[in-house]
Amino acid sequence: MRLPLPESVTSKPHRPRVIYYHQTQYSKGEYISILPALKPSAGVTHVIVAAIHLNAPDRITLNDHLYDSKKFDVLWTEVRQLQAAGIKVLGMLGGAAQGSYTRLDGTLEGFHKYYQPLRKMIAWAGLDGLDLDIEEAMSLGGVVRLIDHLKTDFGQSFLVTLAPVAPAMLNQQNLGGFNIEELEKGLGSRIAWYNTQFYCGWGDMSKPHGYDSIIARGWPQEKIVVGLVTNPANGAGWVKDDELENCLKELLTRYPRIGGVMGWEYYNAVTGSHPDEGSPWKWAEMINEILNSD
Numbered sequence: 173m174r175l176p177l178p179e180s181v182t183s184k185p186h187r188p189r190v191i192y193y194h195q196t197q198y199s200k201g202e203y204i205s206i207l208p209a210l211k212p213s214a215g216v217t218h219v220i221v222a223a224i225h226l227n228a229p230d231r232i233t234l235n236d237h238l239y240d241s242k243k244f245d246v247l248w249t250e251v252r253q254l255q256a257a258g259i260k261v262l263g264m265l266g267g268a269a270q271g272s273y274t275r276l277d278g279t280l281e282g283f284h285k286y287y288q289p290l291r292k293m294i295a296w297a298g299l300d301g302l303d304l305d306i307e308e309a310m311s312l313g314g315v316v317r318l319i320d321h322l323k324t325d326f327g328q329s330f331l332v333t334l335a336p337v338a339p340a341m342l343n344q345q346n347l348g349g350f351n352i353e354e355l356e357k358g359l360g361s362r363i364a365w366y367n368t369q370f371y372c373g374w375g376d377m378s379k380p381h382g383y384d385s386i387i388a389r390g391w392p393q394e395k396i397v398v399g400l401v402t403n404p405a406n407g408a409g410w411v412k413d414d415e416l417e418n419c420l421k422e423l424l425t426r427y428p429r430i431g432g433v434m435g436w437e438y439y440n441a442v443t444g445s446h447p448d449e450g451s452p453w454k455w456a457e458m459i460n461e462i463l464n465s466d
Contacts, residue, residue: 188463189397189432190215190456191367193264195222195235196439197247204439206250208453210257215460216453217432218331219254220303220367221247222264224293226272226286232293239293248297255300262301262331263294270308273348277314287318291325301331303367306348315350316359323362335367338375341386341396345374356391366391367434369399371409378415380422387427397431398423402441402455413444413458420462433459 194206209216225233237243251261266272275286294302302322306315319332340346343353356363368386369375375382377400387393398420404410411419423430435441441455442448 186394186429188430189217189365190460190463191218191220191397191432191434192216192438192456193220193222193434193436194438196437197244199439203246206438207253209259209438209456210254211453211457213460214453214456215464216259216456218260218262220262220264221251223267223269223305224263224265225269226275226290229285229289232289240296251297255298260300260331262303262333263297263299264303264305264335266305266307268307273306273308273310273314276318277310283317287321294326301333301364303333303335305335308347309349312350312354315348315355319359319362331364332362333364333367335369335399337369338382338386341366341368341391342389363395365395365397365431367397367399371399371401372407373409376409377419378411380419383423393427394429394431398433400433400435402435402437402452403449405440406436417462424463433463435459
């Protein structure tokens with residue numbers, strides 16, 4: 173399914189993305205500030221605020237609370253500070269909780285019943301994009317319709333990303349059920365990149381073969397972001413620093429336009445040399461050093 177990239181894309185200077193998911197905004201009753209991601213040494217390019225759920229047309233939540241709840245006032249203020257510094261902030265729709273994509277699939281009337289409030293929420297929050305983490309059955313047509321509406325309503329600069337498990341990129345196990353290669357063939361120009369999950373049994377980033385297999389299938393390297401857990405507590409597949417560094421550097425020699433690295437998630441990110449969960453930005457510093465040391 174190899175697709176040639178437009179000259180305007182291949183000629184651009186490339187810098188791999190360093191991405192944090194930010195779902196746990198509170199831990200042990202205390203607010204977790206994302207502002208340390210602004211440290212130049214961290215090299216963070218994108219933050220994805222998670223997770224948005226469509227519970228009812230009049231009840232869109234960020235995790236367990238209404239997105240405009242006073243609980244999130246500090247979060248949205250920090251989002252503005254990230255954006256002012258040049259970091260793009262996306263929202264993540266879906267994830268392990270079921271229902272949001274079922275509600276957006278089906279009839280056009282049913283779609284708009286939930287899409288219009290979602291559109292209002294995106295505009296209210298001033299998000300730079302939306303990450304579609306589809307972990308429930310959805311038709312290919314339903315995904316296309318959602319992306320088409322997002323790009324039409326918010327413009328071509330609005331980032332639409334997906335968060336598939338690694339086997340989905342090999343046309344094996346896509347949790348959404350649709351063929352992601354067909355989606356890329358038909359709508360690839362509207363999808364910025366894929367936050368590919370190489371953890372929880374879906375992949376292994378202690379060695380490069382999983383990423384190699386995806387690129388060998390024809391996927392453009394700049395669209396495949398390596399997804400990692402930032403802490404062993406966040407899921408199976410955490411990779412030790414030295415193994416991860418060796419793997420990423422090997423990939424960089426073969427794929428100089430690699431899409432980047434994303435981490436799930438920010439609040440408790442650790443490294444071997446900084447095992448303290450109180451300094452989560454250190455994980456990004458390590459990734460940034462590996463990807464952009466030159």
